[in-house]
Amino acid sequence: MPAPLETCLSDLDCPSSSSDLSGFLTEEEDCARLQPPASASGPPAPACRGAPGISGESDVPGAQDDEQERRRRRGRARVRSEALLHSLRRSRRVKANDRERNRMHNLNAALDALRSVLPSFPDDTKLTKIETLRFAYNYIWALAETLRLADQGLPGGGARERLLPPQCAPCLPGPPSPTSDAESWGSGAAASPCAAAPSPLSDPSSPAASEDYAYGPSDPLFSFPGLPKDLLHTTPCFIPYH
DNA sequence: TAGGCCATCTGGTCCT
DNA sequence: AGGACCAGATGGCCTA
DSSP states (O other), rough: OOHHHHHHHHHTTTTTTTSSOOOOHHHHHHHHSOOOOOOSEEEOOOOOOSSOOEEEEESSHHHHHHHHHHHHHHHHHHHHHHHHHHHHHHHHHHHHHHHHHHHHHHHHHHHHHHHHTSSOOOOOOOOHHHHHHHEEEEEEEHHHHHHHHHHHTTTTTTTTSSSSOOGGGGSSSOOTTTTTTTHHHHHHHHHTTTTTOOOTOOOTTTTTSGGGGGOOSSSSSGGOSSOTTTHTTTSOOOOOOO
């Protein structure tokens, strides 16, 4: 197969290309190829089908059959080329789908990693993606705020000890969900390496146990044990709900 | 059954 | 040119 098909393949899937999809010859180009080059001095080359004054039929007996045969060949070639084009596009699409799937799997893996370092809920409730992101955002903010208070020696600064490192997540319970019992929180903390750190919720004297420290619009993702609730109002920004 | 969440496919756009 | 990224569409699964 001569150049035209190769040209076609290299141009596949190139929507920005100004040429037609495949580099296939248009009917006019194809026609022009079949025409002898017009000499500068000679009469203008006859146009193809649809051109003024041209009927598409030859005056020469027998030439009509040749023309029909050429058209049939072009038609078959076009069908083959388009089939090839389709299969090539298909295989590229399949590859792109595969990459996209892989990319989303990586994204989900990263999200899982993020979940694993966030305080977890005892009933194994898996945070949704958006919840994970919001929770992480607020959690980071709360940790930073706690450290800031601790450095300033303000009330709530003691939360530095209460907010535990991520690897101790099981002993840093989020707020108890309606279905979870406080016992499981306490036992989880006791079994963890950082059991020495009292759970704010299991400790009645903990600010987190009082209403003054029940922050947020009943949204568990806004609650951080050990933080004074007015801190919440100073939060620079929350990822907005929509 | 409606609504929420998710995975996947797809075409467009941007980047290297 | 090819890959990454993005957003819209679609269908499946689960739960209230």
